[in-house]
Amino acid sequence: MTSSQPPRQLSPRDREILRDVIVAYILSAEPVSSRSVSKQGRLGLSAATIRNVMADLEEWGYLAQPHTSAGRVPTRAAYHLFIESLMQARRLPARERRYIDESLQSSPADAGQIMESATKLLSELSHQVGIVVTPALGETVLKAIDFLPLSGRRVLCVVVSGDGFVDNKVIESEEELPREELVRIGNYLTENFAGATLREIRARLLALMAEERAQMDQLLARSIELARAGLSLEQRQGVLLDGTREVLNQPELADIGRVRRLFETFADKARLVALLSQCLRGNGVRVVIGDDSALTSELDFSLVATGYGVGERPLGALAIFGPSRMEYERVIPLVDYLGERLSRALAESFAGEART
Amino acid sequence: MTSSQPPRQLSPRDREILRDVIVAYILSAEPVSSRSVSKQGRLGLSAATIRNVMADLEEWGYLAQPHTSAGRVPTRAAYHLFIESLMQARRLPARERRYIDESLQSSPADAGQIMESATKLLSELSHQVGIVVTPALGETVLKAIDFLPLSGRRVLCVVVSGDGFVDNKVIESEEELPREELVRIGNYLTENFAGATLREIRARLLALMAEERAQMDQLLARSIELARAGLSLEQRQGVLLDGTREVLNQPELADIGRVRRLFETFADKARLVALLSQCLRGNGVRVVIGDDSALTSELDFSLVATGYGVGERPLGALAIFGPSRMEYERVIPLVDYLGERLSRALAESFAGEART
DNA sequence: CCTTAGCACTCTCCCGTCGTGAGTGCTAAG
């Protein structure tokens, strides 16, 4: 019935008006009237003219009215068009770039801390929720492994990945081992397996076990035992979230039902990871709006995401999550820049000396 | 004008009625009418009689009416009385005790993971927000310290506390050190300083430096350098929170203003720590209701808290945070039991073999 | 043919009114 006319090439003026409507709506969060667009004066057209165009735009499916006598609101299609060709993605202001750089390379830090900083930066600079998916440890390359005696047969296993991630885990050995022995085991494993992914290492250990079952010396036997326990880090890709508090001030969250659904969305980390993982490959920023995905559907929320990684190897993803009515002009460059910088920071922490 | 009569000893019947009102309110979250108390039939009194008593209780300051023609609602004083002498703190059901025990001593874990489990248990079993304050690392006793080479001059410092807490930190040494040297340094420091608190160690290192400035050998010099960097862990007492989602379902959070204030409260971790730290000393559960404290004032929220620690040494605090209308009969035993079990779990992780 | 002024129309939103029902306080009888 509505939107009969299939969307076609918009005239430049239509585009200008659509753009103005979207920008106004992003600022005000309220339906935009023809009059307000006209009064803004950028185009020198009367409200009536604007009105005609807006009626067209509604027919093409770019605008919608909450009710007859209200202004108009952009649709998902409008946001997509806006992002693709209407907005001018201004570069991130120098101040913010500097701020990001400083925050990211402040004092020596492990990759985990860098991730936390990144999450905080995302939310701080966008006033939305910042999300970072940390790498799945199984895919990560071993740099060093080390064991420390705790009490009794308990041993602390410290794993350092090539990208600077550190994880530790308490394991229980079959017999009590003295510190020196643990050091030897650590050395042995580090020397033999550094550079392989944890997944590969596990496979090689199994092969070793099968092969030399008879003639294994004690060091090897113990090494295998401890390594299997210590490297069985769950595949947990972590999800870091920050800025939930900021986003509560958004007018779209004036209704508590929505707040609840939002938090349920956050609670379901698995789904978050699944969605964001799709943004891993392919460089550049991806934007998921409204019910492009079940995740953001009912909330009218959007996700601006990109991947990060070292070299060609994708490691994880980062994103901003907020109302569809979002300052894409600011937020997209932010995600873009931060993704790049995060990758750089990890590469440095990997390469060591590559500091600028 | 109101509450003219100073509160005196309540008659047994008054107490029974007050108790019923509180219990009913805790369940329903709605003002309790005389009729509903009467109909419940536990006392066999008519609504009118109940009404008289309730009028008295209001005068003594135990009940309040939101408006003239509404039922009555307990005041802070009522909750305090309830907790002290009206309620029967039933023991935690065996099922829940078992669940806690299992969750807390599942597979070898470091103290940090235990803390996380505890936080989750608190919120899960109470449907409120669970809070755990982790120990200030400065007060903690060193068990072992270890260094791992990263890239270049970067070194990963792993500190294990006597209570099973593990922390790592990336530091930068003055010169690049090989793995063996780092192991030697770690051994040296562990042997000489295990058992002292980090604070003491820092003091002793300073003394050492001053004293032997001239004749320091290289090992000592390097040890001092690395230890100073590695042990300068910020005094950060962590705050773990869980269950924010659950608490959103409470009817008291139907208003978003409150939700916001709640999250602001959570964001101000420093104040949370300060308040909870008061619950460290003195064993037993402490309850802070409504505006006994600025923190919970406007929200009409309460805090049920207790401390945990190993032996005589208090380490941190744990608490449940939720609407004043809270199932104290369930929640207080829960906090009590969990505090005890958490202390036990840490003691075991310390003592090593003390497992049941 | 495009633009614009004018105007009627349609909604939502805001208020004030009113009826209803829950709950109370008081009084008088048991």
Place this chain on the structure above:
DNA sequence: CTTAGCACTCACGACGGGAGAGTGCTAAGG
């Protein structure tokens, strides 16, 4: 001291009308 009865109060929801914002349409003007 308890309880039934009754009048009173007050929040809540429904109803209704007026105001204002915004639209769509039409007809005049460049």
